[in-house]
Amino acid sequence: MLITIDLQSEIPLYLQLKTQLIKGIATGELAEGEPLPSFRQLSADLGINMLTVKKTYDQLKQEGYLTMHRQKGAVVNGQLHARMTDQYVLTLKQQLAPFITEAFCYGMKKAQFTAICNALYEELEEGKEND
Amino acid sequence: MLITIDLQSEIPLYLQLKTQLIKGIATGELAEGEPLPSFRQLSADLGINMLTVKKTYDQLKQEGYLTMHRQKGAVVNGQLHARMTDQYVLTLKQQLAPFITEAFCYGMKKAQFTAICNALYEELEEGKEND
DNA sequence: TATCTGTTATATTAGTAATATAACAGATAG
DNA sequence: CTATCTGTTATATTACTAATATAACAGATA
Numbered sequence: 001m002l003i004t005i006d007l008q009s010e011i012p013l014y015l016q017l018k019t020q021l022i023k024g025i026a027t028g029e030l031a032e033g034e035p036l037p038s039f040r041q042l043s044a045d046l047g048i049n050m051l052t053v054k055k056t057y058d059q060l061k062q063e064g065y066l067t068m069h070r071q072k073g074a075v076v077n078g079q080l081h082a083r084m085t086d087q088y089v090l091t092l093k094q095q096l097a098p099f100i101t102e103a104f105c106y107g108m109k110k111a112q113f114t115a116i117c118n119a120l121y122e123e124l125e126e127g128k129e130n131d
Numbered sequence: 132m133l134i135t136i137d138l139q140s141e142i143p144l145y146l147q148l149k150t151q152l153i154k155g156i157a158t159g160e161l162a163e164g165e166p167l168p169s170f171r172q173l174s175a176d177l178g179i180n181m182l183t184v185k186k187t188y189d190q191l192k193q194e195g196y197l198t199m200h201r202q203k204g205a206v207v208n209g210q211l212h213a214r215m216t217d218q219y220v221l222t223l224k225q226q227l228a229p230f231i232t233e234a235f236c237y238g239m240k241k242a243q244f245t246a247i248c249n250a251l252y253e254e255l256e257e258g259k260e261n262d
Numbered sequence: 263t264a265t266c267t268g269t270t271a272t273a274t275t276a277g278t279a280a281t282a283t284a285a286c287a288g289a290t291a292g
Numbered sequence: 293c294t295a296t297c298t299g300t301t302a303t304a305t306t307a308c309t310a311a312t313a314t315a316a317c318a319g320a321t322a
Contacts, residue, residue: 051311088237120228179281199299
């Protein structure tokens, strides 16, 4: 899986890495049970510090995406859908609200906003099929 | 307009203030041409530093929500819809992508995600009618 | 026995968030 | 004119996060 890090970006390195790994899990490019690269290898490949990679893995582990395995290292979890709790839905709402409020101010219609979301969703669904 | 600040929150104070002011503009509670409270007054009311309020106003000004007026202070802008550029749409997409990827991983269906967005949109539309 | 792994620890640098305090010039009400 | 409010600017300090460098330790493996 190709991962790119932008050292000029305002987005923290560990977040850039995190979103790309989650996307890989979403599309199935990183399949259930598949081990991720080791800290040292990935940090060397990306040219960043080992602890920055560890921080990403730690968060993914805490959010249920990964499990640490004595022999394989970091392994992609299955059963992720079990994590869609009411609390998650509530948090998602709070996170989306500012974006929708801004779009509304800028005159974006509900239909256009929905279309953007659907397009992003379908991108993932298509990726999931091509495995 | 009622504004509440949570000093315990992980969200920076200036962002808490910013999102609430934008929501006020979205719903029309803060109408076009209406002046906002002065730095000193608002910061005293909220119990935070003047420069924190200024930082919020500065960003709102840069994003086109406000104009500084010699006599009135910070005034709400009209013509916000003119700001919906292609660049904005692109940025919005990039900002939404991580949330959608996460929701997808957690097994949330496209329809449920859309329903959440629509509900948030309609909240604003209703607020806009009651003026 | 080396070597790779994840883990943990310490220290340092840089940037942001937030504060305190102070001073200055423009606008305004008495 | 004077006092007061406004936005603006500047300096300094505290706290936290992001990211790095470096090192050491124990478990797994070839």
